[in-house]
Amino acid sequence: MKELSLHILDIAENSISASSTQITIAVIEDIVNDRLRICITDNGIGMSAEMVQKIIDPFVTSRTTRKVGLGIPLLKAAAEICEGFLSIESQIGLGTKVTVEFKRSHIDRMPMGDLPETILQLVVSNPKINFIFIYSVNELEHVFDDHLIKQELIDLPLTEPSILSYIKQEIETGYFEIHPEFEY
Numbered sequence: 001m002k003e004l005s006l007h008i009l010d011i012a013e014n015s016i017s018a019s020s021t022q023i024t025i026a027v028i029e030d031i032v033n034d035r036l037r038i039c040i041t042d043n044g045i046g047m048s049a050e051m052v053q054k055i056i057d058p059f060v061t062s063r064t065t066r067k068v069g070l071g072i073p074l075l076k077a078a079a080e081i082c083e084g085f086l087s088i089e090s091q092i093g094l095g096t097k098v099t100v101e102f103k104r105s106h107i108d109r110m111p112m113g114d115l116p117e118t119i120l121q122l123v124v125s126n127p128k129i130n131f132i133f134i135y136s137v138n139e140l141e142h143v144f145d146d147h148l149i150k151q152e153l154i155d156l157p158l159t160e161p162s163i164l165s166y167i168k169q170e171i172e173t174g175y176f177e178i179h180p181e182f183e184y
Ligand SMILES: Nc1ncnc2c1ncn2[C@@H]1O[C@H](COP(=O)(O)OP(=O)(O)O)[C@@H](O)[C@H]1O
Pocket: 010, 014, 015, 018, 042, 044, 045, 046, 047, 055, 067, 068, 069, 070, 071, 072, 073, 096
């Protein structure tokens, strides 16, 4: 994958598959310290320590009876190339938190891609899941929580054009207000 937003989508899809009802996506641009951090936290089924080890390092075990994807190991490698890291904290029955961090200005750091569009896609495709999107640039922060929108529009399709454009605007306004200019 060439863009961080696609990796975010991939990790959030794992949270969706894990029966989460709330998923928080935090993107923290710390320009002062030149770090870019992404945290995806869910309240899904969680994983054992062995499972976490296995998805971080899928080549360690030779006997795998089930398919294990490569999205997380590839993202981990991409972070480590950029003086960063990827970590997973998980507890069975409670949920999972994936943290990935990069040196923000590193030449090999993937561009963000269209983050508002990715968030919009997750929000409208999963009407029963509460998404919280936190975007921060240094001391500025924008929080989008779809809880109220989803509560009020309980039986209306989120993909209806006027609703879709309303949600899109809610996500984009705060994002572009603080998104650093002339950068991806
Ligand atoms: N947030 C999560 N909660 C619970 N299990 C997870 C989570 N993320 C990943 N997993 C487990 O790790 C496995 C591997 O994930 P991944 O590498 O994305 O591959 P895939 O999604 O194709 O199975 C998943 O199938 C799932 O069992």
